[in-house]
Amino acid sequence: AQTVTQSQPEMSVQEAETVTLSCTYDTSENNYYLFWYKQPPSRQMILVIRQEAYKQQNATENRFSVNFQKAAKSFSLKISDSQLGDTAMYFCAFMKLLYGGATNKLIFGTGTLLAVQP
């Protein structure tokens, strides 16, 4: 069974600084997807960034980028130029690549609560 581990329950960063959130996972699969979701105080889950395991290039979305190390089963999220609106719970998630639909379940980590300080 796949597991996702986020070892940092809480983190804090100053506005405009850079912060890195850690995520490791355990799987015997070779093809899969990894995601970072953000959950602000409003509790809505918002997709931040995703990475296909077969792609060596790290995904980037504006101020958000990942460091994907497949051999080490590591998938960290880097937030550059942190903004107050980045304050949220961040979840790392794994999805096995199965063609055929809904059975592609998301396995979530326990989350990291990020506080951006003014």
Add this chain to the structure above:
Amino acid sequence: DGGITQSPKYLFRKEGQNVTLSCEQNLNHDAMYWYRQDPGQGLRLIYYSQIVNDFQKGDIAEGYSVSREKKESFPLTVTSAQKNPTAFYLCASRSLVRGAHQPQHFGDGTRLSIL
């Protein structure tokens, strides 16, 4: 605007009572999911459905039931058999078009508490 609507936002359950959480989507997504979120435990999958009139148990289905009579709707019933229902419940949906990698989109959630 397309999206996922969960209602109510807050719900209270008495002992021995069944309650139903609503989830409606207008994204034309085939797959729908229910998750439970507890503090310190992340999200855990309760049930999911790929097609109308078909659904599968997730990791923590005991004490819950679902139906999928319409593509747009996937209501979750928390039965009296669920002894610890207090949690935040999130509904999600996903397109199955264009391959397996489409991400899940989430609703705003329902917070269920015991009276």
